[in-house]
Amino acid sequence: MRFFSTSFFRGLIAQAAGTVLGMGLVMALRVIFGLPLSSPVEADDAHIREIIVVGGVIVGAITFMIGAGVFTDWFKWARGEETSDDHTPDPSKPNWMRYFSVDFDHKVIGVQYGVTSLLLLLFGGIFAMLFRIELSGSGITFLNSEIFKVLLGYDGPHLYNTLMSLHGIVMIAGILLGVGAMSNYLVPMLIGANDMAFPRLNAFAFWINVPGAAILLSSLFFGGFDTGWVGYPPLSLRAPLGMQMFLIGVYLVGLSSIAGSINVIVTTLTMRAKGMSMFRMPIFCWAALATALLQFTATQLIGLSFQLVMLERLLGMTFFDSLKGGDPVLYQHLFWFYSHPAVYVFILPGLGVISELLPVFSRKPLYGTRWVALSSFGIAVVSFFVWAHHMFVSGMSPFLRIPFMYSTLLVAVPTGVKFFSWAATLWQGKIIFKTPMLFALGAVVIFLLGGVTGPPLATIATDLHLHDTWFVVGHFHDTMFGGFIFPFVAAIFYWFPKMTGRMYNEKQGKIQFWLMFIGFMLMSNLQLVLGLLGMRRRVVDFDAALGFDTMQLALTIGGFMVFFGMLLFAYNIIRSWTKGEVAEGNVWDSRSPEWQKPNPMPLHNYEHPFEVVGEPYDYGLPNSRYVNMNPAGESPAAH
Amino acid sequence: MIHLLIVGVLVVVATLGLGLLLTQTGILPAQASQQAITIDWLFDIHFWFIAFFVALICVIIVYSLIVFRRKQGEKGDGVYMHGNQRLEIIWTIVPIGIVLWMAVIGGQTLSDVERRDPQAITVDVFASQWSWRFQYEVTTAEGVQTAVASDVLVLPRNQQALLRLHSQDVIHSFYVPEFRVKQDILPGGEKYVRELRITPNTNGTYTVQCAEICGQGHYSMLAEVQVVDGAEFTSWLTEQAADCNLSDAECGLRWAETFGCLGCHSLDGTAKIGPTWLGLFGHAVELTDGSTVTADHNYLLTSIVDPNAQIVAGYQPNVMPQNFDELLSEEQINQIVAFIESLGN
Structure with a gap:
């Protein structure tokens, strides 16, 4: 029954109450201003309902945060009360409760992010499997089954559109949380800090995702939406109420991105251990810093564009509806100004993980460390000047497409540096095939496919054929699996002993790798080929005469292999968390400071600050080390 | 040195194999327009670069995994080499050169694809949820200017068609895979009319697909395209221009x-x-x-x-x-x- 006293549970109760309260508030305001609460005309009635529900949902999100206790310390400060900076957990409560409560320890927050991320990835995966069944052949009408109509009130093509749209955006939310998980858990540990710079802001950044994700998923029960994850108006102005849940949910997740990025930037810039110059900072922290700068400067634009659609729907302000004087292409500029850099937010931390793992498991220095570090920044900078390559056929000014083609192709250069460095790192190493290494290697190969399928989309003439086909779907899945999913799985396996003090199951890990790697190769290469053959994306059915049936069936099989691989992963980590073999000491023989500490990582990381005395990845250089854990010359026995 | 030599040979072999696979197995639809010929030429260049880079990186990785793996019972680290400034500069400068060259030929093919023919025939395309309508301006035998509407897009072979794209509700996109080109269609009247130029070069029946998601009927927003000889096109148009004299x-x-x-x-x-x-x-x-x-x-x-x-x-x-x-x-x-x-x- 202790569960009922956790922040998580109290927050959800407060959210439910707040939603009802908010709806009542909007209705009361309407009555005060003499506005009707219902209308005999169906369309007007739906509009009034939308205003009331949206008001309620926004209030609900705020009351979640209050109910969960995220604001408690800040309220105390506002009243002039002191709060303690010591946030050692209450020993009278069991340890698991920390993970369901507002906690300021970056490691707990990292795990909270990670678990929430995996849950969202699971939902996104289930949505995908549902529409993969529908797409496994032409003429299949699985989504017309009675059960969907009974559960959701709609079925068929609209249900397909909703699942397809939700798959995209829920996965993106899951990925953003996974990025948060990696940077929160790893950054302070790798740079020798005991926590993030602003622990309360950090907790806020995590917890705002919970109502955000709940609202996003609820769109399934509010009539869904049929716009894809991009939400282009005017279609998004006409979609059902579920559209608003999508807009609000993503808005809250975006707020988390901005708040979280401030922490990462300040922490990496000001809290590094003694002797850790920028170029001696681990590559992952470089990647996390570049990511945070992108999140901090670009996320506002998606918030803005979604807010404008929200206002246009609620209040009839005409921003984007060209039939009433707005401009639909403007939305696409605002949207992609974030959503292109966002792609690099998804992949840069993953590429950082690859760069961390390859040296450890090849027993060799990361080749050209400085170049790899700077290439993350190169990618981040260029990513701000390429957004319009998503709009080559949108009807924007035709001449502007040319500079965007140049800038887009330039992305290949820093990305190429990473590939060459990784290949050179493996060369003449002593490669060890543990599960994290397998996933890192798989990520390199998959991300390579994502990389080389980029240029045909960047040159405008070939994009005229490929735009909005399955080729784009394949390219994007390559970048997401190579840049996020595989590295994320690798990172969880690699730091699992640090998190839990136990080892994952190596055999299951390897089975999972081959299941996912083969399944994914099947899936993404078929997506690419279907796109080249001219199959457009986001369709619930296709003509049998096109001859795509066999390929679509194989694609579904590949998709399910990936899905089952992830289920095996969940089983492996849940079981190993309590039953795994106890992992002691420096499991991977790593030079990194966190592995010089016991497993799991002690509560406040480093009770004595360490000093950096060498390069992070100098494996193979005799008598060298990266950190001196006892700079004062004290003997370890003194502790 | 012997390692580099073996890898070099394997990269050449893999590039050739992969390149031929991509360019010779028909992973693009049939070509039915002048634009398709130009675009496919650029595709082939892309395919060869893809083949080379995939071969290069994959061969090095797979070779390393086999030859440089840690053998049973082996201890110790790999060869200590932390980087090479000259090599880094080479693999930054060379790719910059390649992508700039790609961008230049990308611009040239684009201008080829969008070249304007003043003799082009104009067709107004009206897209709406979820149907297509094609409208031609014709002068009847009596010399009267009139508009002919059809649900089939009929185009004469070897003549450029200028499609003026109108949407009546949301964003749609005009796409015929065999023509290789597409263009989004924006609602909002004359200011938002966008143009697309196609020069069909093979007689046949194709399908216009809406390529931008436009709601629940998106998947079924299709129309037939017929490419016919010029003479046949003229007689079809004349026939359509006649009043409907049926019941x-x-x-x-x-x-x-x-x-x-x-x-x-x-x-x-x-x-x-x-x-x-x-x-x-x-x-x-x-x-x-x-x-x-x-x-x-x-x-x-x-x-x-x-x-x-x-x-x-x-x-x-x-x-x-x-x-x-x-x-x-x-x-x-x-x-x-x-x-x-x-x-x-």
Whole structure:
């Protein structure tokens, strides 16, 4: 029954109450201003309902945060009360409760992010499997089954559109949380800090995702939406109420991105251990810093564009509806100004993980460390000047497409540096095939496919054929699996002993790798080929005469292999968390400071600050080390 | 050194194999336009670069994994080499050169693809949820300027067609894979009309697909394209320009096809996005407000010009366009009603 006293549970109760309260508030305001609460005309009635529900949902999100206790310390400060900076957990409560409560320890927050991320990835995966069944052949009408109509009130093509749209955006939310998980858990540990710079802001950044994700998923029960994850108006102005849940949910997740990025930037810039110059900072922290700068400067634009659609729907302000004087292409500029850099937010931390793992498991220095570090920044900078390559056929000014083609192709250069460095790192190493290494290697190969399928989309003439086909779907899945999913799985396996003090199951890990790697190769290469053959994306059915049936069936099989691989992963980590073999000491023989500490990582990381005395990845250089854990010359026995 | 030599040979072999696989196995649709020839030329260049880079990186990785793996019982680290400034500069500068060259030829192919032919014939394309209509300007035998509408896009071979793209509701996209080009279609009147130029070069039947998601009927937003000889095109156009001199019901069917009615209303009793027309006339219809009306002449007329007035139970409002009284003449609407009446029993 202790569960009922956790922040998580109290927050959800407060959210439910707040939603009802908010709806009542909007209705009361309407009555005060003499506005009707219902209308005999169906369309007007739906509009009034939308205003009331949206008001309620926004209030609900705020009351979640209050109910969960995220604001408690800040309220105390506002009243002039002191709060303690010591946030050692209450020993009278069991340890698991920390993970369901507002906690300021970056490691707990990292795990909270990670678990929430995996849950969202699971939902996104289930949505995908549902529409993969529908797409496994032409003429299949699985989504017309009675059960969907009974559960959701709609079925068929609209249900397909909703699942397809939700798959995209829920996965993106899951990925953003996974990025948060990696940077929160790893950054302070790798740079020798005991926590993030602003622990309360950090907790806020995590917890705002919970109502955000709940609202996003609820769109399934509010009539869904049929716009894809991009939400282009005017279609998004006409979609059902579920559209608003999508807009609000993503808005809250975006707020988390901005708040979280401030922490990462300040922490990496000001809290590094003694002797850790920028170029001696681990590559992952470089990647996390570049990511945070992108999140901090670009996320506002998606918030803005979604807010404008929200206002246009609620209040009839005409921003984007060209039939009433707005401009639909403007939305696409605002949207992609974030959503292109966002792609690099998804992949840069993953590429950082690859760069961390390859040296450890090849027993060799990361080749050209400085170049790899700077290439993350190169990618981040260029990513701000390429957004319009998503709009080559949108009807924007035709001449502007040319500079965007140049800038887009330039992305290949820093990305190429990473590939060459990784290949050179493996060369003449002593490669060890543990599960994290397998996933890192798989990520390199998959991300390579994502990389080389980029240029045909960047040159405008070939994009005229490929735009909005399955080729784009394949390219994007390559970048997401190579840049996020595989590295994320690798990172969880690699730091699992640090998190839990136990080892994952190596055999299951390897089975999972081959299941996912083969399944994914099947899936993404078929997506690419279907796109080249001219199959457009986001369709619930296709003509049998096109001859795509066999390929679509194989694609579904590949998709399910990936899905089952992830289920095996969940089983492996849940079981190993309590039953795994106890992992002691420096499991991977790593030079990194966190592995010089016991497993799991002690509560406040480093009770004595360490000093950096060498390069992070100098494996193979005799008598060298990266950190001196006892700079004062004290003997370890003194502790 | 011997390692590098073996890897070099393997990279060449893998590049050739992969390149031939990509360029020779037909992973692009048939070519049916001048633009497709230019675009496919650029595709082939891309395919060879893809083959080379995939081969290069994969061969090095796979070779390393086999040759440089840590053997059973082996301890110790790999060869200590932390980097090489000259090599880094080379693999930064060379790719910059390659991508700049790609961008230059990318620009050249684009200008080829979009080259304007002043002799192009103009077709106005009207996209709406979820149908296509194609409109041609013609001068009849009597010298009268008139517009011909069709639900099939007929184009003469070897002549550039200038498609002027109009949308009546949301964003759509015009895409024929065999022509290789696409263009989004924006709503909002003349200011938002976008153009697409295609020079078909092979006779045949193809399909226009809407490539931008546009709602629940997106997947079925298709239309037929016919590429025919110039002479055949002229005679088809003349035939279309003639007034409809069939019976009212037969003319009604023609308008129903042309103006996209049949995208949502079936003629065989199946329920699509709108109610079927088969057996509709003269029968009782239940509405969303619970009342029941008989589908008589006036009901059908109202349902066409003011579709939101009476919504049949089980269907959504605001789905059907509300501007048919502007698009169609009174005579055409009456002929459609006559056609629906003919399906009454």
